[in-house]
Amino acid sequence: MKKNLLFILLLISFSVFSQKVTLSGSVKDSLQNPMPYANVIAKPKDISKNLQFAITDNEGFYRLQLAKGDTINISISYLGYKPLAYQFIALKGAQKDFILKESSESLDEIVIEMPVTVKGDTTTYKTSKFIDGSERKLKNVLKKFPGVEVDKNGTVTVQGKKVTQMLVDGKKFFGGNSKLAVENIPADAVGNVEVIDNYNEVAFLKGLTDSDEMAMNIKLKEDKKRFVFGDVEAGKGNEDFYKTSANLFYYAPKTNVNFIGNINNTGEKTFTFRDYMSFSGGVNAIFSGNFDWKGGSFSQFMESNDVLVSKQKFGALNITKTATSKLDIAGFLIFSNTNTSSFIEDFNEYNAFTEQRTNSTHKDNVLGIGNLNIEYTPNSLEKWYFRTQVKRTNNSNNNRLLSLVNNAANTIDTDRDLVATYINQNIEWHKRQSDKHTFSAVFSCVSDTSAQNAFWQTENPILQGLIPADNAQDLLSILQDKNTKQQQIDFIFKHFWELNNSNHIYTTFGNKFLNEDFFTEDRQQLDDFSFNNFSSDGFGNDVNFKLNDVFAGLHYKFRTGIFTFKQGAFLHNYNWSVNQQNQTTKNKWVVLPDFLAKIEFNKSKKITVNYNLKTTFSDASRFANRFYLQSYNSVFKGNETLENNLFHAARIYYSRFSLYRGIMLFASLNYNKQIQGVRNTVAFDVNNPNASQRINQFLTAKLFDNLSEDLRGNVHLEKSIKDIKYKLDVGFNNASYIQEIDTILQTNKNKNYDYELAFETMFDNFPKIEIGVRRAIGRFTSSSNTSKFVTTEPFVNIDYDFLKDFIFNFDYRKSIYENKDLSQKNTYEIANATLSYKNEDSAWSYKVSAKNMFNAQFKQSNRFSEYVVSDTKTFILPRILMFSIGYNL
Structure with a gap:
């Protein structure tokens, strides 16, 4: 039935396709220069039919798709030029070039329909x-x-x-x-x-x-x-x-x-x-690269779309006020509250054993954001900004996990709570001193605090050999407090020296100061409600991490013809200290060169090449040299001797767009190589005779040389032929990195390839139909095994405006998931549809919608890391049928 439906749609599409006639050509001025973005408008003599139009590309070419047999009045217009008129009878395709002459009349005396x-x-x-x-x-x-x-x-x-x-x-x-x-x-x-x-x-x-x-x-x-x-x-x-x-x-x-x-x-x-x-806040784009905004503790606000129960409340208020001709005040408030319940089944394949796991989770997430922005313009050559942003979240996460390893079962209940507050204040100043000299500066102050509490409870022992628990209790109950406080103060000053229109020199000076406190406490609650504190066995952290970065940068930018080049470097002096039982202080000078080249053939065809040597630092939690729990089966210990990550990042990007040729092409290639970097090492309890305990992991951080290498590429192509648009997406990611597992260093390789092929109809008075298929192939190779996954997803999207007042929307996707190594194959189908009605003369609207029409129970996916490969079933909301009424004010 589905194949027959697809055949009918294709038959109708090509039937309509055959009734079109193409009129194409060029628009130039009297000196034979092409005129980009000129308007070419086609008005059918039959006024009941829709107006058609084209816009010339950068070479001045246009193309019109016209109904066969129509008599059409063609008008060509461009601001500042005399419009032309031409009548065309669409019996067969033709080519017609136009030449526009400059208008001698003032613009306000000319009425041009553009x-x-x-x-x-x-x-x-x-x-x-x-x-x-x-x-x-x-x-x-x-x-x-x-x-x-x-x-x-x-x-x-x-x-x-x-x-x-x-x-x-x-x-x-x-x-x-x-x-x-x-x-x-x-x-x-x-x-x-x-x-x-x-x-x-x-x-x-x-x-x-x-x-x-x-x-x-x-x-x-x-x-x-x-x-x-x-x-x-x-x-x-x-x-x-x-x-x-x-x-x-x-x-x-x-x-x-x-x-x-x-x-x-x-x-x-x-x-x-x-x-x-x-x-997340921000400053002017000229400071791009000098600021790194992070999600921080607020990343826990991110919840899955795929849940069994979902309750969402959202409100946002935005106010802008022009107080005077020089002063603008703007602000917004955002509130979001989500309550979700999810259920996930995992099949985890470790190197020496397998684990079946179910996760039942309930989340209650509250987020509030307040923002105030004051913009002061004393004159046309000076600008001030005063920005304040406050964010606060209060989240709870209740989870029940059932783990089955070699027929040994364990149930763990986990409750997590997070309260976090983020305050960012910055002052920004810009001054155009003269035609050659412009100055900009920003001062930013950030305070980010979070308090996280975790409670694990189980009837069976967990983390044996890793935590000093008293297993003689009826229930094993473990509590953890984990608090982070971070203050960051940044100051950046920039000078832009425009030697002439084609040569610029940019100078940057700045200082960044980070002060971060990290605290953990792990303890066991005994049956008599007293506590067994783990601090005497190497647990419990109280770390202060300070990082000061003084930097200066010099860049030279010049243009010649279609080329733009910018090259330079930043000199950084990093001074950091880690204060816990003992204090560790280090100082380092780092030079970070960068390069940018742009080739702009025209406004719609460009190539960009850039390279940066970049560096980052770990946060305080990775410097903590005492143990703390990460989950029911892992304990982490940091490393106070860590240093900065250092990596090469290079990118080449090509874009081309042409309305005349109906083509849109984007291609990118990204290369990253980590010269030195921090990665967690993993040690399993492989000698434990109890197989159910072999999932226990001890992790610590270690600095490696030549840690990883990554090459990513993507090509996106759209081509319109007549009234059908063809789309092609091809992507790949080849990555390799080293990982230390049980003191053995191994090299892991991750190769992913994907493509998407689709076509979309663009006929007048006909549904907009998109039909395609996406296929993703993943292969993960470690020293001990290779895993291969294939996901194939055919899809259909339909948008149809009909009978003037009705709109129909439909989307369908079928997912065919295969695990080649385990010979697993799973299929699910998701379809949604909406039919809405609104009379043009009425304020009322009506809508009937259906979500998950086939009542799919779950979605299948996979993930992998250095030591585990997982197949996952995520259960989703059932079929939802809904009737809605709307009213336009």
Whole structure:
């Protein structure tokens, strides 16, 4: 049946395909220079048919796909030039070139219908030329712009380049987060859309940074600029499933207020860990490379999408206020509370034995983020920023694990709690002193504290030989306190000397100071509620780690023709001390060179090559020289003699985009080699006659030379032929690294290959259908064994706007998982569908949706490390059927 359906879809697609006629050619000026981004608009004489358009590429070429037999009026326009008109009868394909002449009239006297205009680095899309009224959210609008893509994670790309800042009427929307914007801003509020390449929020810094950022500015319609608008939705499903959401916006000339809220138990996450990282604070892009923002203890907020029970509460409030002509104040508050329950089955294959394990987990995660940003502009050549961000999380994790090793079973209950607070304050200053000299500085202060408590309880002994437990108790109960306090103070000063338009010299000075305290205490609670403290047997840490980094950098950047080069180096003096029972102090000078080369053939074809020698330091926990528990089967001891990691990082990236040829090509190659690095060594209790105890692990950290080497590559190709887009993704990762297991040094190799092949229909008045297959092949080789995994995933996605007011969305994916070594093969299918209705003249909308239509019970996956290979079944939410009603304000 499924094969027949696919055949019918292909038959219909190629039937429609055969009814198209191609008109192509070039647009040039009177001097025969190609005119990129000129508008070529096709208006059928039959006004009931849709307008078609094309935009010329960098060589001035255009291509139009027109309905066979139509009589079409072609208009060609470009800002500052006289428009041309041409009538074409689409009986067969033809080629037609146009020459535009400069207009002698002033621009405000000319009325030109231009869907897309380009001025410098800014591309403006006239939204009304692309939409038909069926769009619900901003993402539906953006998907109709040529060269614009929106993926399922809310990431927006324009001609293959990622949008890094999302603005609404020139102001950052929730800190510039694209997902919250595209998923929640109503389509009927969107006016024109601007895309700004090489964006910098400080105008006079543009061109000085190598971050290559891109911003998208959503201009609201005039009737939305002094208005409250938005939408609310509520849905009820089978088995007590529910969903409610609200997106409310108030915009006035000097005050903007945005609220987003969502409550559901369907597994839908408005805010993910990936989104959290985009709210991790930051400074201007010119300081890129000098700051390293980390997730820290907040990484525990990241929960799986695949759960059996899920309750999500999310609220976000964003306010911006123009206080005076020189002072802007903005801030946002974000709250997220998730309650989830999950169930996972693992089959773990160690070198000498196997383990069957089940994990039942309940998580309650609360996260709050508050951000205040003050922007002061005393004049057009100076800018100040005062930023404060506070984050707090309170998480609990309750887990029951059943481990079965060679018929010996053990049940361990684990309760973990985390309370963490993060405060970041920074002051940023930029000054354009003259045409040749620009100065920037930033001062940042960070406080990051976390308190973690763990409680393990089991009827059977665990970690025998590794912990000094009294096993004569009815229950083995172990408690752990683990606290971390970190303070970091950074100061960076930059001087930009522009010798001329093609030659720049950049100078950097700075200092970073880190002070980190790490504390652990492990103890056993006895049956009489007294405690057996493990401190007398080498447990318990109280470590202070200080690191001071004084650095200076000098870089020279020059341009010649299509080439841009930047080379230089940073000189670092690292001074660090580890204070526990004894104090260890070290000092080291390190030179870190870097190189950047860009070849820009035109705006849509570029090559970038860069190289960096990089260094990082471990955190205090790895310097702690006394034992502490990591899990029910592992004990860790740090190493106070560790030094910095040092590694080479090189990358080459090629991009090409052509609307005329219908091609989008991106290729990258990344190489990393770790000259020296820290890795955990592992010792198993292999001599223990009790097989059920052989999963016990003692880990410590050790510095190795030539630790690892990694080569990654990826090619993404999209090619449009007529009204069908073909997609090809190919990737590989070849890595090798050394690992010490039971005092034996071994080399592990990890080779992964994957490809995805798909095609997508783009016909007018026809469903948008994407059909493809993804295949991933993984091979992990250690000194003792080789494991090979293959996952094959055919998929279908359908988006269909029909009968003017209906929208149908469907996605289907089948996963075929194979473990070649164990001769295992598992298959599951996931399908979701949505049918929505909204009359253009009504504020009400209605939606019927189905998630996990085939009621799949679990997903199959694999993972591997130096000493264990795991096959995993993750159980998921059942089929959910839901009816929703929405209302547009």
